[in-house]
Amino acid sequence: MTPVELSRTVLHAVRRAVDAGELSVAVPTRAVVAPPGPGGCGDYASSIALQLARPAGQTPLRVAEVLRPYLVGTDGITDVVLTGPGFLNISLDRAAAGVGLVREILRRGDRYGYADRPDGRVVQLHCPHDLRAVVVAEASARLLRTQGALVRVTAEGFEDVWTSVLGVAVDAVGHAPAELPVNVRPVPAHGSDDPLSLGRDAGRWALLYPAAHDRPRTGDEHLVQRESNPLFRVRYAHARARAATRNAADLGFTAAPGPVAKTGSDTGTSTGSGTPADTGTLTDAASALLAALADHPRVLAAAADHRAPDRLARHLVAVAEAALPFLLTVLPRGGEKPSAAHRARLALAEAVGAVLAGGLALLGIDAPDHL
Numbered sequence: 577m578t579p580v581e582l583s584r585t586v587l588h589a590v591r592r593a594v595d596a597g598e599l600s601v602a603v604p605t606r607a608v609v610a611p612p613g614p615g616g617c618g619d620y621a622s623s624i625a626l627q628l629a630r631p632a633g634q635t636p637l638r639v640a641e642v643l644r645p646y647l648v649g650t651d652g653i654t655d656v657v658l659t660g661p662g663f664l665n666i667s668l669d670r671a672a673a674g675v676g677l678v679r680e681i682l683r684r685g686d687r688y689g690y691a692d693r694p695d696g697r698v699v700q701l702h703c704p705h706d707l708r709a710v711v712v713a714e715a716s717a718r719l720l721r722t723q724g725a726l727v728r729v730t731a732e733g734f735e736d737v738w739t740s741v742l743g744v745a746v747d748a749v750g751h752a753p754a755e756l757p758v759n760v761r762p763v764p765a766h767g768s769d770d771p772l773s774l775g776r777d778a779g780r781w782a783l784l785y786p787a788a789h790d791r792p793r794t795g796d797e798h799l800v801q802r803e804s805n806p807l808f809r810v811r812y813a814h815a816r817a818r819a820a821t822r823n824a825a826d827l828g829f830t831a832a833p834g835p836v837a838k839t840g841s842d843t844g845t846s847t848g849s850g851t852p853a854d855t856g857t858l859t860d861a862a863s864a865l866l867a868a869l870a871d872h873p874r875v876l877a878a879a880a881d882h883r884a885p886d887r888l889a890r891h892l893v894a895v896a897e898a899a900l901p902f903l904l905t906v907l908p909r910g911g912e913k914p915s916a917a918h919r920a921r922l923a924l925a926e927a928v929g930a931v932l933a934g935g936l937a938l939l940g941i942d943a944p945d946h947l
Contacts, residue, residue: 577652577673578680579620579873582666583607585653586622589646598642601631605695609666610874611867617657618667625662636662652676671835674866675920678833681869681927686934687722689873695724701883702752703760705733707742707771708792711783711940713760714744715885718938723880732758741772742779743940760883762788769794777941781807784939785889806893807941810932813896813903815947817929820906824922827907827914834920836862839912861902865924868898872931876938885939892935899928 577585586607593599604627612621625640632639640662647656647666655667681688699720703709710731717727734749752758765771771779771794778798785806786792801808824830836859872891879887906921908914933943 577668578677579609579870580680581652581676582609582620582668585647585650586624586643586664589643589650590624590628592646593642599628599632599634599639601628604628608874611871612659612663612665616659616663616665618655618665619670619673620666620668621659622664622666623662625664629662638662640664670863673870674862675833675835677866677870678920678923678927681930682831682833682923685930686937688930688934689876690722691724693724694726697725699725699727700756701727701729701760702756702758703729703731704758705731706761706764707735707738707744708762708765708783709760710734710738710746711742711744711780712762712788712883712885714746715780715784715939716760716880716883718940719876719880719885719888720883722876722938725880730756737772742776744780763791765792765794767791767794769796774798778807780940781889784885787886788884801947806889809900810892810896810936811943812947813899814929814932814936814943815945816903817899817925817932818945820903820922820925821929823907824914824918829914829919829922831923831926832916832919833923834916836920836924837917839908839915839917861898861905862924865895865898865902865928868895869927869931872935888935889939892932895928895931895935899925899932903928 583606586609587603590599591603594601594603607622607624609620609622612618625643626636628639629636637658640658643664644656644658647653647664652669652672653666654669657665659665684690701713701717703713713729717729720727729746730748730752731746732751734746738744765783771782774782774794774796782792782794782798798805798807803809821831875887875891879885903925906918906925908918936943
Protein backbone atom coordinates (compact mmCIF):
# COMPACT_ATOMS: atom_id res chain seq x y z
CA MET A 577 0.00 0.00 0.00
CA THR A 578 1.44 3.35 -1.05
CA PRO A 579 0.96 6.59 0.90
CA VAL A 580 -1.56 7.72 -1.71
CA GLU A 581 -3.50 4.45 -1.37
CA LEU A 582 -3.33 4.71 2.42
CA SER A 583 -4.73 8.24 2.29
CA ARG A 584 -7.64 6.95 0.21
CA THR A 585 -8.11 4.07 2.67
CA VAL A 586 -8.37 6.52 5.59
CA LEU A 587 -10.96 8.57 3.67
CA HIS A 588 -12.88 5.39 2.89
CA ALA A 589 -12.91 4.58 6.62
CA VAL A 590 -14.39 8.02 7.32
CA ARG A 591 -17.02 7.49 4.64
CA ARG A 592 -17.98 4.10 6.06
CA ALA A 593 -18.28 5.56 9.57
CA VAL A 594 -20.51 8.33 8.22
CA ASP A 595 -22.67 5.86 6.30
CA ALA A 596 -23.02 3.77 9.47
CA GLY A 597 -24.21 6.80 11.41
CA GLU A 598 -21.22 6.77 13.78
CA LEU A 599 -19.95 10.14 12.57
CA SER A 600 -21.89 13.13 11.33
CA VAL A 601 -19.38 15.07 9.22
CA ALA A 602 -18.64 15.99 5.64
CA VAL A 603 -16.06 13.58 4.27
CA PRO A 604 -12.90 15.62 3.53
CA THR A 605 -11.24 15.54 0.14
CA ARG A 606 -7.81 14.70 1.51
CA ALA A 607 -6.35 12.77 4.44
CA VAL A 608 -2.72 13.50 5.18
CA VAL A 609 -0.55 10.52 6.15
CA ALA A 610 3.06 10.99 7.19
CA PRO A 611 5.77 9.18 9.15
CA PRO A 612 4.87 9.14 12.87
CA GLY A 613 6.12 11.99 15.02
CA PRO A 614 7.60 11.75 18.53
CA GLY A 615 5.60 9.30 20.62
CA GLY A 616 4.11 7.64 17.56
CA CYS A 617 4.63 4.16 16.18
CA GLY A 618 4.05 2.11 13.05
CA ASP A 619 4.78 3.17 9.49
CA TYR A 620 2.44 6.13 9.05
CA ALA A 621 0.28 8.38 11.19
CA SER A 622 -2.83 10.40 10.39
CA SER A 623 -4.35 13.34 12.27
CA ILE A 624 -7.71 12.94 10.53
CA ALA A 625 -9.47 12.43 13.90
CA LEU A 626 -8.24 15.81 15.14
CA GLN A 627 -9.44 17.38 11.90
CA LEU A 628 -12.95 15.91 12.23
CA ALA A 629 -13.44 16.26 16.00
CA ARG A 630 -15.02 19.71 16.06
CA PRO A 631 -17.49 19.20 13.18
CA ALA A 632 -18.35 15.77 14.63
CA GLY A 633 -19.00 17.24 18.08
CA GLN A 634 -16.77 14.58 19.67
CA THR A 635 -13.26 14.42 21.10
CA PRO A 636 -10.43 13.53 18.72
CA LEU A 637 -9.78 10.35 20.69
CA ARG A 638 -13.41 9.25 20.32
CA VAL A 639 -13.32 9.93 16.56
CA ALA A 640 -10.12 7.86 16.32
CA GLU A 641 -11.78 5.03 18.25
CA VAL A 642 -14.67 5.10 15.76
CA LEU A 643 -12.34 4.98 12.75
CA ARG A 644 -9.95 2.31 14.01
CA PRO A 645 -12.20 -0.74 13.33
CA TYR A 646 -12.72 0.42 9.75
CA LEU A 647 -8.93 0.43 9.20
CA VAL A 648 -7.90 -2.71 11.07
CA GLY A 649 -8.13 -5.73 8.82
CA THR A 650 -7.96 -3.75 5.60
CA ASP A 651 -5.68 -5.46 3.10
CA GLY A 652 -2.15 -4.23 3.65
CA ILE A 653 -2.76 -2.89 7.19
CA THR A 654 -1.56 -5.05 10.07
CA ASP A 655 -2.34 -2.80 13.07
CA VAL A 656 -3.67 0.62 14.10
CA VAL A 657 -2.60 2.15 17.41
CA LEU A 658 -4.07 5.33 18.93
CA THR A 659 -1.61 7.74 20.53
CA GLY A 660 -1.74 11.23 21.98
CA PRO A 661 -4.97 13.17 21.61
CA GLY A 662 -6.17 10.93 18.76
CA PHE A 663 -3.47 10.16 16.23
CA LEU A 664 -3.99 7.00 14.17
CA ASN A 665 -0.67 5.14 13.92
CA ILE A 666 -0.85 2.62 11.10
CA SER A 667 1.41 -0.38 10.57
CA LEU A 668 1.59 -1.90 7.10
CA ASP A 669 2.42 -5.29 5.70
CA ARG A 670 5.85 -4.11 4.60
CA ALA A 671 6.46 -6.71 1.91
CA ALA A 672 3.10 -6.02 0.27
CA ALA A 673 3.50 -2.27 0.80
CA GLY A 674 6.88 -2.26 -0.90
CA VAL A 675 5.62 -4.16 -3.93
CA GLY A 676 2.60 -1.87 -4.19
CA LEU A 677 4.77 1.22 -3.89
CA VAL A 678 7.10 0.15 -6.69
CA ARG A 679 4.15 -0.78 -8.90
CA GLU A 680 2.55 2.63 -8.28
CA ILE A 681 5.74 4.52 -9.09
CA LEU A 682 6.27 2.58 -12.31
CA ARG A 683 2.64 3.22 -13.29
CA ARG A 684 2.83 6.96 -12.61
CA GLY A 685 6.39 7.46 -13.84
CA ASP A 686 7.78 10.94 -13.29
CA ARG A 687 4.29 12.08 -12.22
CA TYR A 688 4.40 9.96 -9.06
CA GLY A 689 3.28 12.16 -6.17
CA TYR A 690 1.15 14.47 -8.34
CA ALA A 691 -2.44 15.31 -7.41
CA ASP A 692 -5.07 13.41 -9.38
CA ARG A 693 -7.02 16.54 -10.35
CA PRO A 694 -7.02 20.36 -10.02
CA ASP A 695 -7.82 21.52 -6.51
CA GLY A 696 -9.31 24.91 -7.45
CA ARG A 697 -6.49 27.04 -6.01
CA VAL A 698 -5.27 30.06 -7.96
CA VAL A 699 -1.84 31.20 -6.76
CA GLN A 700 0.02 34.37 -7.74
CA LEU A 701 3.76 34.39 -7.08
CA HIS A 702 5.44 37.79 -7.33
CA CYS A 703 9.18 38.28 -6.88
CA PRO A 704 11.68 41.16 -6.99
CA HIS A 705 14.13 41.89 -9.79
CA ASP A 706 16.54 39.20 -8.60
CA LEU A 707 17.82 36.07 -10.31
CA ARG A 708 17.51 33.72 -7.35
CA ALA A 709 14.01 34.94 -6.53
CA VAL A 710 12.87 34.31 -10.10
CA VAL A 711 14.38 30.79 -10.17
CA VAL A 712 12.81 29.91 -6.80
CA ALA A 713 9.43 31.32 -7.87
CA GLU A 714 9.44 29.35 -11.12
CA ALA A 715 10.36 26.08 -9.38
CA SER A 716 7.73 26.75 -6.70
CA ALA A 717 5.15 27.22 -9.45
CA ARG A 718 6.04 23.83 -10.93
CA LEU A 719 5.62 22.24 -7.50
CA LEU A 720 2.28 23.95 -6.89
CA ARG A 721 1.02 22.70 -10.26
CA THR A 722 1.86 19.13 -9.27
CA GLN A 723 -0.62 19.55 -6.41
CA GLY A 724 -3.42 20.83 -8.64
CA ALA A 725 -3.00 24.61 -8.33
CA LEU A 726 -3.24 27.14 -11.16
CA VAL A 727 -0.17 29.39 -10.84
CA ARG A 728 1.00 32.66 -12.35
CA VAL A 729 4.55 34.00 -11.82
CA THR A 730 5.42 37.68 -12.16
CA ALA A 731 8.56 39.69 -11.39
CA GLU A 732 9.44 43.33 -10.73
CA GLY A 733 12.21 43.00 -13.31
CA PHE A 734 13.79 40.38 -15.56
CA GLU A 735 16.92 39.86 -17.67
CA ASP A 736 16.79 38.01 -20.99
CA VAL A 737 20.09 36.28 -20.23
CA TRP A 738 18.38 34.45 -17.36
CA THR A 739 16.29 32.61 -19.93
CA SER A 740 19.10 31.90 -22.37
CA VAL A 741 21.43 30.51 -19.68
CA LEU A 742 19.20 29.06 -16.92
CA GLY A 743 16.02 28.48 -18.92
CA VAL A 744 13.93 30.48 -16.43
CA ALA A 745 10.80 32.39 -17.50
CA VAL A 746 7.95 34.31 -15.92
CA ASP A 747 4.43 35.11 -17.07
CA ALA A 748 4.73 38.91 -16.79
CA VAL A 749 7.23 41.59 -15.77
CA GLY A 750 6.49 44.89 -14.05
CA HIS A 751 5.39 46.48 -10.82
CA ALA A 752 2.40 44.78 -9.27
CA PRO A 753 -0.55 46.59 -7.72
CA ALA A 754 -0.39 47.35 -4.01
CA GLU A 755 -2.63 44.41 -3.18
CA LEU A 756 -0.04 42.02 -4.64
CA PRO A 757 3.16 42.41 -2.63
CA VAL A 758 6.36 40.51 -3.29
CA ASN A 759 5.79 37.05 -1.77
CA VAL A 760 8.91 35.19 -2.96
CA ARG A 761 12.07 36.81 -1.60
CA PRO A 762 14.95 34.40 -0.86
CA VAL A 763 18.35 35.68 0.22
CA PRO A 764 20.00 36.92 -3.01
CA ALA A 765 23.08 35.23 -4.47
CA HIS A 766 25.43 38.17 -4.02
CA GLY A 767 29.13 37.43 -4.17
CA SER A 768 32.12 37.17 -6.44
CA ASP A 769 30.84 34.08 -8.30
CA ASP A 770 28.12 34.55 -10.91
CA PRO A 771 25.65 31.60 -10.90
CA LEU A 772 25.20 32.10 -14.65
CA SER A 773 28.80 30.96 -15.15
CA LEU A 774 27.80 27.50 -13.87
CA GLY A 775 25.42 26.84 -16.75
CA ARG A 776 21.81 25.75 -16.56
CA ASP A 777 21.87 22.63 -14.39
CA ALA A 778 24.54 23.53 -11.84
CA GLY A 779 23.39 27.16 -11.75
CA ARG A 780 19.81 26.25 -10.95
CA TRP A 781 20.90 23.70 -8.34
CA ALA A 782 23.17 26.26 -6.65
CA LEU A 783 20.22 28.65 -6.31
CA LEU A 784 17.58 26.07 -5.33
CA TYR A 785 19.40 23.67 -3.01
CA PRO A 786 19.89 26.05 -0.04
CA ALA A 787 16.86 27.07 2.03
CA ALA A 788 15.45 30.50 1.17
CA HIS A 789 16.96 32.09 4.29
CA ASP A 790 20.47 30.81 3.46
CA ARG A 791 22.83 32.59 1.10
CA PRO A 792 23.69 30.25 -1.78
CA ARG A 793 27.24 29.27 -2.69
CA THR A 794 27.76 29.73 -6.42
CA GLY A 795 31.31 28.50 -6.90
CA ASP A 796 32.54 25.70 -9.14
CA GLU A 797 32.02 23.09 -6.37
CA HIS A 798 28.69 22.45 -8.11
CA LEU A 799 30.53 21.30 -11.24
CA VAL A 800 32.90 18.71 -9.77
CA GLN A 801 32.16 15.09 -10.62
CA ARG A 802 32.65 13.54 -7.19
CA GLU A 803 30.59 12.50 -4.18
CA SER A 804 31.19 15.76 -2.33
CA ASN A 805 28.83 17.40 -4.84
CA PRO A 806 25.16 16.65 -3.96
CA LEU A 807 24.00 17.33 -7.53
CA PHE A 808 26.51 14.82 -8.86
CA ARG A 809 25.30 12.19 -6.37
CA VAL A 810 21.69 12.63 -7.48
CA ARG A 811 22.50 12.48 -11.19
CA TYR A 812 24.94 9.60 -10.70
CA ALA A 813 22.29 7.56 -8.87
CA HIS A 814 19.86 8.26 -11.71
CA ALA A 815 22.41 7.20 -14.33
CA ARG A 816 23.18 4.00 -12.37
CA ALA A 817 19.48 3.18 -12.21
CA ARG A 818 19.12 3.64 -15.98
CA ALA A 819 22.26 1.58 -16.58
CA ALA A 820 20.74 -1.27 -14.57
CA THR A 821 17.85 -1.42 -17.04
CA ARG A 822 20.18 -1.46 -20.04
CA ASN A 823 22.44 -4.10 -18.53
CA ALA A 824 19.47 -6.27 -17.54
CA ALA A 825 18.23 -6.14 -21.12
CA ASP A 826 21.63 -7.39 -22.27
CA LEU A 827 21.22 -10.30 -19.82
CA GLY A 828 17.73 -11.04 -21.13
CA PHE A 829 15.47 -9.99 -18.25
CA THR A 830 13.14 -7.12 -17.41
CA ALA A 831 11.63 -5.60 -14.28
CA ALA A 832 8.73 -7.13 -12.35
CA PRO A 833 7.69 -5.70 -8.96
CA GLY A 834 7.97 -8.25 -6.16
CA PRO A 835 9.59 -8.91 -2.79
CA VAL A 836 13.27 -7.96 -2.68
CA ALA A 837 14.44 -11.44 -1.68
CA LYS A 838 17.86 -13.00 -1.27
CA THR A 839 19.61 -14.69 -4.20
CA GLY A 840 22.32 -17.29 -4.42
CA SER A 841 25.08 -14.67 -4.68
CA ASP A 842 23.79 -12.98 -1.53
CA THR A 843 24.21 -16.17 0.46
CA GLY A 844 27.43 -17.11 -1.25
CA THR A 845 26.05 -20.44 -2.53
CA SER A 846 26.00 -20.05 -6.28
CA THR A 847 28.85 -17.75 -7.31
CA GLY A 848 32.58 -17.84 -7.16
CA SER A 849 32.83 -14.43 -5.54
CA GLY A 850 34.54 -15.94 -2.51
CA THR A 851 32.61 -14.21 0.28
CA PRO A 852 28.88 -14.19 0.91
CA ALA A 853 27.01 -10.92 0.73
CA ASP A 854 25.70 -9.33 3.91
CA THR A 855 22.00 -10.06 3.55
CA GLY A 856 21.20 -7.84 6.52
CA THR A 857 22.82 -4.94 4.67
CA LEU A 858 20.73 -5.75 1.58
CA THR A 859 17.51 -5.78 3.59
CA ASP A 860 18.41 -2.55 5.34
CA ALA A 861 19.32 -0.87 2.04
CA ALA A 862 16.05 -1.88 0.39
CA SER A 863 14.00 -0.80 3.42
CA ALA A 864 15.71 2.60 3.60
CA LEU A 865 15.22 3.10 -0.12
CA LEU A 866 11.52 2.16 -0.03
CA ALA A 867 10.99 4.56 2.89
CA ALA A 868 12.62 7.41 0.95
CA LEU A 869 10.53 6.70 -2.16
CA ALA A 870 7.32 6.44 -0.12
CA ASP A 871 8.01 9.90 1.34
CA HIS A 872 8.16 11.54 -2.10
CA PRO A 873 4.47 12.57 -2.36
CA ARG A 874 4.59 14.17 1.10
CA VAL A 875 7.76 16.07 0.21
CA LEU A 876 6.21 17.37 -3.03
CA ALA A 877 3.13 18.59 -1.17
CA ALA A 878 5.18 20.25 1.60
CA ALA A 879 7.58 21.87 -0.87
CA ALA A 880 4.62 23.27 -2.79
CA ASP A 881 2.78 24.53 0.31
CA HIS A 882 5.87 26.29 1.67
CA ARG A 883 7.19 27.50 -1.73
CA ALA A 884 10.37 25.64 -0.81
CA PRO A 885 12.01 23.78 -3.73
CA ASP A 886 15.02 23.25 -1.47
CA ARG A 887 12.97 20.60 0.33
CA LEU A 888 12.65 18.64 -2.90
CA ALA A 889 16.36 19.07 -3.69
CA ARG A 890 17.39 17.72 -0.28
CA HIS A 891 14.91 14.85 -0.62
CA LEU A 892 16.46 13.86 -3.97
CA VAL A 893 19.85 13.72 -2.26
CA ALA A 894 18.34 11.44 0.42
CA VAL A 895 16.85 9.17 -2.24
CA ALA A 896 20.17 9.00 -4.09
CA GLU A 897 22.10 8.18 -0.91
CA ALA A 898 19.63 5.40 -0.09
CA ALA A 899 19.72 4.09 -3.66
CA LEU A 900 23.44 3.87 -4.34
CA PRO A 901 24.20 0.93 -1.98
CA PHE A 902 21.14 -0.94 -3.22
CA LEU A 903 21.92 -0.45 -6.92
CA LEU A 904 25.07 -2.55 -6.46
CA THR A 905 22.85 -5.60 -5.80
CA VAL A 906 20.49 -5.40 -8.79
CA LEU A 907 22.25 -7.54 -11.40
CA PRO A 908 23.26 -11.22 -11.16
CA ARG A 909 26.89 -11.84 -10.34
CA GLY A 910 29.30 -14.44 -11.63
CA GLY A 911 27.46 -17.33 -13.24
CA GLU A 912 24.19 -16.63 -11.48
CA LYS A 913 21.03 -16.74 -13.60
CA PRO A 914 18.47 -13.89 -13.44
CA SER A 915 15.68 -14.75 -11.00
CA ALA A 916 12.43 -13.27 -9.73
CA ALA A 917 14.47 -11.52 -7.03
CA HIS A 918 16.59 -9.79 -9.66
CA ARG A 919 13.49 -8.70 -11.57
CA ALA A 920 12.09 -7.26 -8.33
CA ARG A 921 15.34 -5.41 -7.62
CA LEU A 922 15.37 -4.06 -11.16
CA ALA A 923 11.80 -2.78 -10.70
CA LEU A 924 12.91 -0.95 -7.55
CA ALA A 925 15.89 0.50 -9.44
CA GLU A 926 13.56 1.73 -12.20
CA ALA A 927 11.35 3.33 -9.55
CA VAL A 928 14.42 5.19 -8.29
CA GLY A 929 15.14 6.42 -11.80
CA ALA A 930 11.58 7.67 -12.22
CA VAL A 931 11.57 9.59 -8.91
CA LEU A 932 14.97 11.17 -9.46
CA ALA A 933 14.20 12.14 -13.07
CA GLY A 934 10.82 13.59 -12.13
CA GLY A 935 12.25 15.51 -9.19
CA LEU A 936 15.10 16.99 -11.19
CA ALA A 937 12.68 17.99 -13.96
CA LEU A 938 10.61 19.95 -11.42
CA LEU A 939 13.78 21.84 -10.51
CA GLY A 940 14.44 22.48 -14.21
CA ILE A 941 17.52 20.25 -14.22
CA ASP A 942 18.41 17.55 -16.74
CA ALA A 943 18.72 13.91 -15.63
CA PRO A 944 21.20 12.26 -18.03
CA ASP A 945 21.05 8.53 -18.61
CA HIS A 946 24.84 8.39 -18.97
CA LEU A 947 27.25 10.18 -16.66
